[in-house]
Amino acid sequence: MPGIVRSLCLLACVTFAFPQTSLFCQDSAGPTEAEMAGYLLVPHERVDKKYDAGFSLYVNAWPLLENYPGQRFQTGLFGTWMFAQSDTPRSMDTYSDIEGGLGWWRDTRFATETPKFIMGGVAKSFSEWANGPGAGKGRDWSKPNGKYGVAQLSPHIVWPPDGLNLEQGTNGKLFGYGYLPLPLADAKPTTAGQDVPTGDQCWTLFLNTGNFKGPVAFFTPYFWTKPSLKDASLAGKFLDSRPANPNKAIQMETQYVPAFTAVDSNGVTFARIAPTRFPHDAEGNSPVVHRVTAFEKSALWDDVQAWFAGGDPASGKVDANASVVQSFEPRGGSTWKLYPVGTPKDQRITIDWKAFATPVNLDASTYGYRWNEELVTKPAAGAQALVKLPEYFRLTDNNKGAKQWVAVQAKDVPAETDLANVIFPRAINHSAQPYVTPEESTSPWKSPGPAAGPFRIDLGDGSVLTYSWYRFADQPAILNADLTDQEREAMQKKVELLHRNWTKDRDYLPPPTRGELADLDPALLVTPPKGLEVGYVPIATRQERAPKAKAP
Known part of the structure; x- marks a missing residue:
């Protein structure tokens, strides 16, 4: 009976009181709310610094948790951090990079079990960040904080401010992406009227998916330079002008997965985490990262500049x-830790990951895991191809006398802990506030304003996206990129060349050598109105939950 009451209490807390920070209506004798967080590390080959013009890679896209648990959930899938090359050690005083990828974030408003993609550009010391056209730090347009940092380039795909949607239910397929600089802008000796130079590198997101290939959007050079206006000594240190460091970390960063702990009558502590899964192929392996490639500037820049x-x-x-394909090393580790909410960092205890996961090179350019079949649950015949990691753990001492969590079977957890009756239900944010854009007639959204629209599309995540067509040079991000009218028109001409010649159905990035490509949400693929096929781009102006939307 106590377990049933607790389950109902949990369901009420998560489903109906969402988005409260607590997932658990705790009684004094029951399980204690906990969480799991940490990194999975992917060691790989270092390469020569001449490969300084970006990268591409393929990462597996899958639903990590069985049920989306609410807005406290934050984790990326496997991804990377691209910094500018520097002659001095990196510090928070100059921290700036591109670190987006697939995942779920606390500010995701229309989340499901299927991951979304964000660009994740970080200006100096996290002063601003830019996740896509119209998406950045916060939603207050009086403080843009990066929301004008990314300009739309493709006329074939519209970017939702909540993140780029994959097709719902995507599982075990490869999502290909990368960043290379395009010479869309000219270097400038001054910025915003100050003697601060801005470089000419427009770091552009390229995708390789099943239903879209090519460039999508780019960080404006001004996004990187803007913090230097407050400190001119920083000029020239960021990605607008500096080459990229090809030796990037590849990791999976998890900041929160829900869990519970409980103590039995013998004083032994047990834990249970939300059902967590990894992709599972026909050989029983989990490929997670494929074909990490670094590029020299001549790989693309020189030909485009000459054009x-x-x-x-x-x-x-x-x-x-x-280019060079970076090989993996058949090792790797985990810093996953499991602990009651509020535990100080120095008291958080690690999970014995290696007891159930073995890192492997599945081929020369693919990194993944093999599993201890006594501790994980393989997919049943006809089920989704996902292996479920251990749910239950016992706190014990390792051979060095340090505390660690070891995986155990459900049958080995005493019933008195009541962990078997804890549930992790699906959460839907029915009260999610819409993303909106400025309505003032003088705002860059209205003056000069769109050439066509608005149009509405229903997305697979249960939201409705409103967008309009803007002339490329008149989109809000370009109007806020510290460009003169002449500079904007010069960029417009270059973009028109791209629109006439670069289609969305052929390879730009090096293709994968294994696996199947994931698809974007088909609703995001749009067709320009007649007469606007060249030189115009779709820009989202609103995203909201569909009326009486049901869970996808």
């Missing part, structure tokens, strides 16, 4: 001869 100067059209296909 913009009047030469022959560049194909846009990255030159494989100016």
